[in-house]
Amino acid sequence: MERESPVRLFQNYLKSQGFNVTKVRCQITETLFSAPEHMTVADLWARLRNERNISMSTIYRTLDLLVEGGLIRKIDLGDAFAHYEPVLGQTRHEHLICTRCSKIVEFALPDIEERFFETAEHYGFLHQRHELKIFGLCPDCQKSSISQEVP
Ligand SMILES: [Zn+2]
Ligand SMILES: [Zn+2]
Known part of the structure; x- marks a missing residue:
């Protein structure tokens, strides 16, 4: 059985909750799932900063939605930053x-x-x-x- 892609699952989650499925949200999800684990918001921002349509607040909001949707989890690794890691497929x-x-x-x-x-x-x-x-x-x-x- 082929596994649903994270982006696809996130789109389903957004739709089921009545949230907008935006290109930017999907892009953030793709970046998070394609990168090494335990990324901080700053790590994500560094990878996405050339995308002019993505703001820091969009990243925060998208991460919250991904956590709520159960696709990623937020972890405290003892430093000042929240880290995010995929839950799916792990x-x-x-x-x-x-x-x-x-x-x-x-x-x-x-x-x-x-x-x-x-x-x-x-x-x-x-x-x-x-x-x-x-x-x-x-x-x-x-x-x-x-x-x-x-x-
Ligand atoms: Zn981990
Ligand atoms: Zn050491």
Whole structure:
């Protein structure tokens, strides 16, 4: 079975909610899905700034719509910026974040993921989202901090 393209799914979502399907919104979606993960608004802006018809506020609005439509998720990776990553076509994963070089590594823990849903249910919550983050030093940064300590 062929998978629907992200743009197509986004168009369906927009129509179902009575929002306008605009060329600009589709263009932003395409850019986000064709690029590396964990993009910030600034990353997106850098890729789209030559498009004169796209403004920063359009990018923000489109990202909100993509989050609401469940196509992407917004993640806090411990810096000052919101990062966005595709949800579609991805298995659920969490992040390890290096506090020195900001390197991001993804990992999946399906058993633990299930526990989040159970926990929400146990407390009578309707699960909307959850995030698990591990902050630390990546292998490279551990090596360089050891070599700095040796005179
Ligand atoms: Zn590092
Ligand atoms: Zn990720």
